[in-house]
Amino acid sequence: MGVGSSGPGKWCARRLSNSKEELPFFGSGATSSGAMTAALPSRGSAVGFDQILGFARDNDAAAIREIVKMGCPPSFTNRVGQTPLHIAAIWGSVEAAQALLELGANPNAANQLRGSTPLHAAALGKGPPERRAECVRLMIQAKGDPRQADLGGELPLDCASDEAVRLALGAAPLILHKAVESRCGLEALAQAIKQVQSGAVDLTLETMTSSGESALHLAVALGWREGVQMLLAARADPCTQNSVRREPLHTAVLQGNHRIVQLLLDARANPSARDSDPEHDPRFTSKSVEETPDEHRTPLHYAAELGNVIAARLLLQKGCVVDAPESRRLTALHLCLALRADTELEVGCGVKVTGLQKKPEWNGRLGSVVGPKSASDAGTEERWPVLLEGEDSPDGVLLKADNLTRLPEESLDLLLEARADVNLGNTQWGEGRTVLHEAAHLGDLELARKVLAAGAEVDRQDKKLGFSALHLASRAKKDELVRLLVNARADIHQPSAGGKTAAELGEINGLSEAALALLQGKE
Incomplete structure (x- = not known):
């Protein structure tokens, strides 16, 4: 298997799931290095031989030589097949490894966990990379085989993340x-x-x-x-x-670099590629909801969440899937709604320039924040690096936060123009709950107007409580929303799962008399 030949995620998944695999098991006889010599077993006795594991960990070559003289095998194993050489390799105990090899320790001994050798242990280790690399070189000189795979078919090189260790295992320099x-x-x-x-x-x-x-x-x-x-x-x-199955295009969008987004799309990057869900915990699964952790977000999800209109527009022009659901069934449209309450700037977000005095020609232009805000000198305001449409500055221009506004309406309008489905729900909001439900819940009149114009089903009920948007607006005492929904021909007689009409919910919660009259058909 060549350099970098393991599949994407193979190393990370293994490191997370088997992070304790190569850790030493110390028996009851393990001691600290300060008391090692005094605690050595008597000659000819096998009791206490597991102390050699502690000596390997603590790089005590003298104690290793002494305990081997007393009859301890240099490849003594604990209950899971770890040898002292495994332990020395993990911690980069160079002198201990050298002593063990000189005493005849087997550099190809496989443990009982995954069949890992001391070379695997060095690759997965916790000690300083340079010292683990030196252990690797010593073991290979002693005929340790870097081509010996573990039970999962992985070579030591497949497990190595540190460049020094990779090179010691025979990898070409990157x-x-x-x-x-x-x-x-x-x-x-x-x-x-x-x-x-x-x-x-x-x-x-x-x-x-x-x-x-x-x-x-x-x-x-x-x-x-x-x-x-x-x-x-x-x-x-x-x-x-x-x-995490993320492609360069995902990263470019998250960085807010719409110029690189354009380069990648021109090179035929997949505008609908999906990454995996980094928050998915395989220990917990849902019996009621189908989970798709390996089919998570597309670049459009991230562009919509960040309100990066320029990147989103480029992706849509290349034919990305508008309504692709991520692992929680959230679409790009669902994600962009959070922008309506979030005004804080962040890396990757889309912005519009306003209020510039020295460069008035930039006012109204769209851009993307491409880095963290700069540290302010005494008496100066912090500034954000922004890539502006129509400007060719390689690192963007530095602008004050007061001159930058986020783009919630522009992001929403772009997705609606692309015919995003306003009637889709997701598992985060609750089954059957749509964008119109959210508009009613938030009391967002403008959002409700836009999604009704885009074909929202006005009488759609959620699965849990059987609430329509009208039920929610009435319960939340949103008079204008109630009027808008009634004018959109919402069913004023529709009962919830609990048998309540919108008028009854409004009466219980203090809806105005004028809105109640509308719901009761008196107006």
């Missing part, structure tokens, strides 16, 4: 990633691409880190447009997925 990360210039990146394409190194343009990040992922995350252009020109795949 020259593309280093060229991108350093941003030393296009010449360095071009040279790295040339080496990869010529076969001079055992890498491809899609070679990934252990977390599934390709060089293109990294260039996008850094907002390096020129680097992205060069990688795409070299035919780097814009559809590679990282450990």
Whole structure:
């Protein structure tokens, strides 16, 4: 298996699910290094031999040599098959590993958990990467086999996240990633691409880190447009997925970099690609709701949630699926509604420029926030980096928060123009509850007007209480909404699951007499 050949997410999933796998088990005889020599077992006695595991952890080579002289096997195992060499490799105990190998410890001993060898332990370890890498080199010199897979078919290299350990295990250096990360210039990146394409190194343009990040992922995350252009020109795949199934296009949208979004879409990135749900806990499943944690959000979900109108427009122009549901059945339309109550700026959000005095020609332009606000000097206001439509500044322009407004109405209008389905529900709101229900619940008259015009089913009832939008508006004493819904021909006689009409709910909760008269058909 070559460098980066494990599937996206393989390392992360294993690290999370088996984070205790390589941890040492110390028997009752384990001691701290300060008391090791005094606590050594008597010669010829097997009692206390498990102390060698503690000696390996604490890098006490002298104590290891002494206990082996007393008859302890250098490849002594605990109840799960961990040897002292596994333990030394985990913690980067170089001197202990060297002593064990000189005493005949087996560098290919497999434990009983996953058949992991000491080389796997070094790859998954907790000690300093450079010291674990030195343990790897010592074990390979002692005929440790980096090609020996565990029971799951994974090689030590598949488990390694630290570059020093990867290189010690025989991986080619990630020259593309280093060229991108350093941003030393296009010449360095071009040279790295040339080496990869010529076969001079055992890498491809899609070679990934252990977390599934390709060089293109990294260039996008850094907002390096020129680097992205060069990688795409070299035919780097814009559809590679990282450990959470996120593609470069997802990252570009989350970063607010609509220029890179355009580059990726022009290179045929999938505008409807789905990532996985990072909040999904496999220990808990629902019997009533179908869960799709590996079919989560598209780039449009993130653009809508951030109110990034420019990115959303680009995605829609490329034919993305407007009503794709994420793992909780939320659509882009559902997510954009939160913008109506959220005015705080954040990285990736869409904005409109207002109130500029020195650059009045920028007023009214849309843009995207592409980074955190800058630290303010004494007496100066903090500013946000913004990519504006029609401006070619590579890192954006710095603008005060007072000159930036978010785009809730523009985001909503864009999705409604794209014919987003206003009658879809989701598991977060409750089954059967639609955008019109939310408008009634929030008392949002303008939202209700827009979704009614977009074809909202005015008498749709939710599954839990059998409430229609009219029931909710009446219960919440929203007179104007009640009037709007009645004028839209809502059924004033429709009962809820509890048998109550909108008028009865309004009367109980103190709805105005004028609105009650309307619901009772007296007006």
